[in-house]
Amino acid sequence: MGIRVDLTFDTVNAEALAEFWKLALDYEDEPPPAPFATRAEWAASFGEPDDDEGGGAWLRDPAGAGPRLCFLDVPEPKTAKNRLHIDVRVGKGDDAWQRIRAKSAQLEAAGGRILTTVDGHHIVMSDPEGNEFCVAA
Template sequence: MGLGFQVTFDAHDPARLAEFWAVALEYELQPPPPGFESWEQFGRQIGLPEDRWDAFSAVMDPEGEGPRIFFQRVPEGKTVKNRVHLDVNVSQRGLALDKTAERRQIIAEHVERLKALGAAYVREVDEPNGYCIVLQDPEGNEFCVQ
């Protein structure tokens, strides 16, 4: 078995991106550690300065199988195209490969949900080796919905 990993996003607003990606991936926001009712309570307990309480957020696969996605506040903005991006595979749940119309409908519905949360449409990719819609999350990170 390979090593576990998490994916880390630099962000201006970690909480907003975490909420967006929780919907995009059908993940859930990571709850505070056991024994703490909130992340603020945890931050206070470990001596984290109050201005850093909103500097981090994370989402997790509710089944515990996918990687944790971590969002950390950074001062600089995004300036170039992503060198790595996520592919969100919404159309591969139990559909045969020949169900093109159904797959595209599932993709379109998920894209509309994400646009309502602040995603921006970039382009549609329709090639012999696959179909997807490229979007940007609320902070401009590109990803594909397929």
């Protein structure tokens, strides 16, 4: 079996940030691994304390092509620019810039923020917790 890549976000609110990225990437919630019925049951299998306040959320690409995304609550805040970022690709074509602008507007309405616009090419944004990403063709 080949190597897979998961991307993990440290978060303030894992469930809310996962909702944003589901919209951004057309991803879906990943069910807990078998034989567990819930993520809480899965976490308990590691001996996690019942009073653990850290949340988590897991997303997958329904087509199976993209990486799994993990969102884990951590106590410390984001303090610097990302060293790695996601590019949300809307596809090439004559109307690519229009689709880039439409996707950016959709994500801005969902709590994202436009940071920089490079007319005709890409838009740099941040998600609701300040993680930078680009929307491009």
